[in-house]
Amino acid sequence: MSVTKSEIRSGAYYDSVVLMQLQRNLLQLPGVEDAGVVMATPANLELLAESQLLQAEGKAAKPEDLLIVVKAVSAAKAEGALAQVDELLKRRSCAAATSSFRPRSLAGAVKALPDADWVSISVPGRYAAGVAREALELGKHVFLYSDNVSVEDEIGLKQQALQNSLLVMGPDCGTAIINGIGLGFANHVRQGPIGLVAASGTGLQSVTSAIHNLGGGVSQAIGTGGRDLKEAIGAASTLQGLTYLAADVATRVIVIVSKPPDAAVASKLLAAALGAGKPVVVCFLGFAAPAVRLHNLHFASGLEHAARIAVDLSQQRVARDSGSHSKAKPISGYLRGLFSGGTLASELFLGLNLFLSPLFSNVAIRSEQKVNDAHKSQAHTILDLGEDEFTVGRLHPMMDNDLRIRRLKQEAADPQVGLILLDVVLGEGAHPDPAAELAPAIAAARKARKELEFVALLVGTDEDPQDIQKQEEALAKAGATVYRDITQTLEHVVGRLLGAAEVQKSPAPFAQPLAVINVGVESFYDSQSAQGAQTIHVDWRPPASGDEDLMALLSKMRT
Amino acid sequence: MVSIDKANQTAVERMMGARPILKGVAPARDVIPGMRPNLLLHAGPPIEWERMSGPLRGAVIGALIFEGLAKNEKEAEALVGKGEVDFAPCHHHATVGPMAGVTSFSMMVYIIENETHGNMAYSNLNEGYGKVLRYGAYSEEVIAKLKWMNDVMGPVLAKAIEASGGMDIRALLSEALHMGDEGHNRNKAGSILYTTKLAPWITQTTGDSAVAGEILKFLGENALSVLNPVMAACKAMADAAHGVEGSTMVSTMARNGTDFGLRVSGLGDQWFTAPAEVPDGLYFPSYTSADANPDIGDSTITETAGIGAFAMAAAPAIVTFVSGTPQDALNATLEMYEITTAEHSHFTIPQLEFRGSPTGIDIRKVVELGITPRVNTGIAHKDAGVGQVGAGLVRPPMKIFEDAVRAYAKQYNL
Numbered sequence: 001m002s003v004t005k006s007e008i009r010s011g012a013y014y015d016s017v018v019l020m021q022l023q024r025n026l027l028q029l030p031g032v033e034d035a036g037v038v039m040a041t042p043a044n045l046e047l048l049a050e051s052q053l054l055q056a057e058g059k060a061a062k063p064e065d066l067l068i069v070v071k072a073v074s075a076a077k078a079e080g081a082l083a084q085v086d087e088l089l090k091r092r093s094c095a096a097a098t099s100s101f102r103p104r105s106l107a108g109a110v111k112a113l114p115d116a117d118w119v120s121i122s123v124p125g126r127y128a129a130g131v132a133r134e135a136l137e138l139g140k141h142v143f144l145y146s147d148n149v150s151v152e153d154e155i156g157l158k159q160q161a162l163q164n165s166l167l168v169m170g171p172d173c174g175t176a177i178i179n180g181i182g183l184g185f186a187n188h189v190r191q192g193p194i195g196l197v198a199a200s201g202t203g204l205q206s207v208t209s210a211i212h213n214l215g216g217g218v219s220q221a222i223g224t225g226g227r228d229l230k231e232a233i234g235a236a237s238t239l240q241g242l243t244y245l246a247a248d249v250a251t252r253v254i255v256i257v258s259k260p261p262d263a264a265v266a267s268k269l270l271a272a273a274l275g276a277g278k279p280v281v282v283c284f285l286g287f288a289a290p291a292v293r294l295h296n297l298h299f300a301s302g303l304e305h306a307a308r309i310a311v312d313l314s315q316q317r318v319a320r321d322s323g324s325h326s327k328a329k330p331i332s333g334y335l336r337g338l339f340s341g342g343t344l345a346s347e348l349f350l351g352l353n354l355f356l357s358p359l360f361s362n363v364a365i366r367s368e369q370k371v372n373d374a375h376k377s378q379a380h381t382i383l384d385l386g387e388d389e390f391t392v393g394r395l396h397p398m399m400d401n402d403l404r405i406r407r408l409k410q411e412a413a414d415p416q417v418g419l420i421l422l423d424v425v426l427g428e429g430a431h432p433d434p435a436a437e438l439a440p441a442i443a444a445a446r447k448a449r450k451e452l453e454f455v456a457l458l459v460g461t462d463e464d465p466q467d468i469q470k471q472e473e474a475l476a477k478a479g480a481t482v483y484r485d486i487t488q489t490l491e492h493v494v495g496r497l498l499g500a501a502e503v504q505k506s507p508a509p510f511a512q513p514l515a516v517i518n519v520g521v522e523s524f525y526d527s528q529s530a531q532g533a534q535t536i537h538v539d540w541r542p543p544a545s546g547d548e549d550l551m552a553l554l555s556k557m558r559t
Numbered sequence: 560m561v562s563i564d565k566a567n568q569t570a571v572e573r574m575m576g577a578r579p580i581l582k583g584v585a586p587a588r589d590v591i592p593g594m595r596p597n598l599l600l601h602a603g604p605p606i607e608w609e610r611m612s613g614p615l616r617g618a619v620i621g622a623l624i625f626e627g628l629a630k631n632e633k634e635a636e637a638l639v640g641k642g643e644v645d646f647a648p649c650h651h652h653a654t655v656g657p658m659a660g661v662t663s664f665s666m667m668v669y670i671i672e673n674e675t676h677g678n679m680a681y682s683n684l685n686e687g688y689g690k691v692l693r694y695g696a697y698s699e700e701v702i703a704k705l706k707w708m709n710d711v712m713g714p715v716l717a718k719a720i721e722a723s724g725g726m727d728i729r730a731l732l733s734e735a736l737h738m739g740d741e742g743h744n745r746n747k748a749g750s751i752l753y754t755t756k757l758a759p760w761i762t763q764t765t766g767d768s769a770v771a772g773e774i775l776k777f778l779g780e781n782a783l784s785v786l787n788p789v790m791a792a793c794k795a796m797a798d799a800a801h802g803v804e805g806s807t808m809v810s811t812m813a814r815n816g817t818d819f820g821l822r823v824s825g826l827g828d829q830w831f832t833a834p835a836e837v838p839d840g841l842y843f844p845s846y847t848s849a850d851a852n853p854d855i856g857d858s859t860i861t862e863t864a865g866i867g868a869f870a871m872a873a874a875p876a877i878v879t880f881v882s883g884t885p886q887d888a889l890n891a892t893l894e895m896y897e898i899t900t901a902e903h904s905h906f907t908i909p910q911l912e913f914r915g916s917p918t919g920i921d922i923r924k925v926v927e928l929g930i931t932p933r934v935n936t937g938i939a940h941k942d943a944g945v946g947q948v949g950a951g952l953v954r955p956p957m958k959i960f961e962d963a964v965r966a967y968a969k970q971y972n973l
Binding site: 023 | 561562563564688689807841842843844845876877878879883886889890893894896897923924926927928929930949950957961964965967968973
């Protein structure tokens with residue numbers, strides 16, 4: 001047997017929607033069969049009457065009264081429900097806990113967070129390039145975590161970025177730390193003077209962590225995506241990152257980390273590093289370090305080694321070279337190295353391999369760098385003239401200079417040649433006075449072509465019978481630059497042939513506190529937010545709900 | 560081909576630049592183009608009698624009784640059955656009507672003139688709450704009220720409006736948005752402004768204080784008094800934006816209780832339709848969603864013109880319709896910015912630091928982002944004559960936007 005109970009609250013005005021909400025909540029209470037909550041206007045009383053909810057006391061209510069009627073399975077349930085009215089009205093205001101707006105589009109997010117200068121993208125690969133393009137069009141830097149983006153898209157995105165002075169980190173960029181805020185996967189590291197640019201997410205994580213653990217700190221850690229140092233991409237992002245770090249006053253030491261780069265890319269990148277104007281630690285995993293240090297470049301054998309060098313440099317515990325090497329205009333011709341010592345040829349080949357591209361040799365390990373015909377040089381070439389192919393029927397070039405001088409003349413006559421590198425090995429058994437024969441040949445060649453440069457690496461001691469001092473003077477007088485040290489030789493050759501690329505100033509992507517729009521994985525938003533970044537999450541969905549035909553039409557309708 | 564962005568800019572500027580002035584009240588036969596005795600206009604896209612929902616059928620019956628073409632339901636249905644009644648969407652005759660929207664030959668209608676572009680728009684008079692024709696009621700009291708509105712109030716309004724020199728409805732709406740209205744479901748402030756502005760002219764032009772009192776009471780007690788002139792004003796604005804070559808902007812959204820219909824500025828007069836959905840909302844005592852009719856009415860012209868649910872942020876008092884918190888109301892408006900072309904130059908929202916309301920729905924954005932327009936709406940009972948059973952939120956079916964994108968691609972050879 002149903003029981004109906006009413007309650008009148010005089011002069012309690014509520015908007016009708018509030019009352020409808022209350023009514024709905026009352027209906028959800030156990031034992032309640034029907035409920036009416038209205039301002040007691042004649043029309044509303046009529047409504048209640050039609051639903052058999054109007055009783056005698058309700059009829060007495062005035063239009064400005066709030067009338068609450070509950071029909072329940074028992075009097076107790078009805079009264080219980082009425083007793084909860086205040087709580088239900090209060091609960092409404094608790095439910096008002098604000099959930100802020102989540103835009104669906106990038107354009108909407110930009111309006112909501114106009115300060116954002118970064119967009120972090122972690123949507124499925126097939127949509128990622130589209131979102132990145134839109135971000136660039138909106139003038140934002142891109143952290144592109146997504147993988148499965150085609151090389152063509154990567155090239156296009158990075159070109160578009162460059163044209164607009166924007167940076168694309170990625171695709172497949174796992175890690176970055178911008179102004180102390182980690183994007184993607186990143187460790188909590190102290191801020192400091194070491195800036196990093198890396199084509200490897202875990203590489204970046206392990207170097208930044210090691211830097212922190214060694215007591216150092218990080219200014220910026222820029223990711224580039226694993227493919228950036230492939231020839232097709234040409235280190236576009238790494239070069240940009242390097243440029244930013246070179247110009248950044250908070251960065252005093254730069255670290256470059258990468259899996260093995262393509263040869264031509266390495267050379268371009270190192271030229272830029274030489275021009276950075278600050279120490280650069282180079283960690284190319286899998287590449288033999290040409291030296292401990294060449295000019296401002298410090299070569300690391302691995303990730304932790306890179307961190308240690310960087311920290312030492314930042315704390316000024318090792319000698320620094322801020323890239324103040326010769327600013328003389330580099331020469332444009334090729335290197336021809338004419339060696340009498342096979343191991344010296346190999347050492348110089350490996351030392352220059354990162355810097356000069358393409359580089360050939362008859363001592364090259366990789367077949368594509370083997371010179372086709374040892375009697376004809378191609379591009380940059382380093383030859384061991386003591387190899388069997390040259391020495392059949394004659395003395396070794398350490399004893400007989402004839403072969404080298406003939407080859408020297410041949411190379412000097414080649415207008416494409418800019419620098420000839422020779423070793424001059426002294427000691428027992430060697431030619432008694434190599435400079436006596438080599439110096440005139442050098443002098444003659446320089447007379448014929450003034451711009452042709454010579455470098456001689458003198459190997460020996462002051463106790464050797466040839467008189468090392470006299471040898472050096474004779475060679476120098478003929479016009480050669482003479483070193484007794486391999487590293488100095490490498491530095492000189494690199495400096496003359498590669499030079500330091502001009503560092504172009506461009507607005508850095510970390511000029512202001514990080515503000516980022518997150519598109520994709522929501523936990524990245526949570527982590528950005530927890531780190532104190534200004535951030536907004538885009539409630540992203542596949543365009544046109546993933547309908548390919550409609551997406552194709554829409555892309556034609558972007559005019 | 561023209562730039563779509565530019566075409567949309569042109570369309571939205573025409574929409575926002577339109578200046579709808581309420582010029583008067585007159586019988587439909589005198590002003591609505593193409594009106595004739597056996598023609599009934601209705602809300603939404605075209606529909607034949609067989610597919611009409613309960614409330615629309617009820618309103619058709621009521622209008623035929625009102626016009627004296629039938630004495631009762633039976634006669635009305637027989638007349639329709641014989642094919643002697645023609646039906647056409649209000650929208651085909653520069654007219655809009657709330658809910659069933661049925662407008663007949665003799666009915667008094669508001670006259671709106673867009674003084675910027677010169678086009679006209681019309682809408683019937685609002686009957687208030689309870690049992691009313693627009694919800695499909697056709698009992699004697701319904702017809703009696705219609706007759707009073709037509710014979711007593713209509714002529715007075717006509718004179719009063721004329722004497723007032725016209726009323727700028729765009730300006731009235733701008734003001735009402737700053738007073739808690741969103742212009743579709745909540746028109747309390749607008750109706751008060753409207754009544755207040757007309758009151759002196761009504762009293763002056765009737766000369767009969769009893770009649771004036773009766774009319775003022777009727778207008779003053781009806782929080783929807785201004786809805787119909789507002790809808791006609793929105794129609795005038797939307798029509799100004801219709802027919803812009805290359806534009807993907809929506810120029811009409813309307814429902815007939817069976818289908819939801821869409822028209823696009825650059826796609827001529829073709830309708831894109833799909834079954835209308837049942838609104839999600841709150842119900843009056845003793846009603847549930849099982850009683851609800853699918854979405855009905857031309858009042859979506861307000862959302863088309865950038866108010867209604869699009870200006871939800873301005874109307875915190877009715878936020879419960881979108882789930883309950885003022886933040887949700889802000890979010891509702893913020894979401895609509897995602898799919899619109901411009902921020903309105905006249906309709907601003909105090910709660911959003913006087914940002915213009917989101918205006919000019921772009922079908923491209925709707926389809927790309929998967930966000931359909933929000934619509935605030937009253938909910939009609941599915942049976943003729945019961946009336947309003949609640950109010951809430953509804954969205955048009957995505958299909959009509961997708962169809963429109965495909966049709967656009969075809970028409971413009973993409």
